Amino acid sequence: SQTIHQWPATLVQPVGSPLSLECTVEGTSNPNLYWYRQAAGRGLQLLFYSVGIGQISSEVPQNLSASRPQDRQFILSSKKLLLSDSGFYLCAWSGGKKGSYEQYFGPGTRLTVT
C-alpha cells in the first residue's frame, strides 16, 4: 500500500532563518507531488507541484522554493522565513496505480515563524 510521510510534524523558527520540509512517498512510482499551505481556518493554497524529477511548477510567487531530487521525495525550502510563512504545510501525491485525479495527503507540518 502507498504511504506518505512528512517531517517534521511541528516546527518553530525565527524570522530570517532557513527552512527545509521533507515529504516522501512509498509504494508507488512516478507520482505527481504537491505542496500546499493552509492558513488557520482557511482552504488550501497550492504552492508547488511536480510531475517528475527536477520538474517543479510554482503557483504563487513567494520566498519559498521546492525541489524533487528523487522520484518519491519532495522538499520545500526557504532561505529566509517571513512571519507570513507561518501555517500548516501539506504534501500530497496523486497518480501511479491510483489514477491521476484523487490526491492523498501527508499528516502535515505545523510551522510557526516567530
Added chain:
Amino acid sequence: SQQGEEDPQALSIQEGENATMNCSYKTSINNLQWYRQNSGRGLVHLILIRSNEREKHSGRLRVTLDTSKKSSSLLITASRAADTASYFCATVIGGANSKLTFGKGITLSVRP
C-alpha cells in the same frame, strides 16, 4: 478567486441527524471531489464524482452533481460524533494530472 465555495461555513447537528453540505463552482469541470480533514491532520479523500455523473454513493455518503447549476452537495446520513471535521470540495478542470482547486471548507460539528 475560489473555484469551489462551500456553504454553510459551519454546521452543527445532533448525532443521528443528516448533514448536507453544498459546493458551488464557477467554470466547467472534469470532476469534483470531497475531502475530510480532522483537526490538525491531513486531508482524506472521500469521493469523486465525474462531470457526466449525477449521483454517487459511498457508505453513508451521498454526493450529487448538477452541472447546469455548477453545484454539488454532500450528504452524510445518520451522522456520528466521529464525523466532526472540516469538509472541502475540490474541482478538477483539465484532464489527467490536472490540479485540484479547493474551497475554504465547511466545519461540521456533530453533538453526541
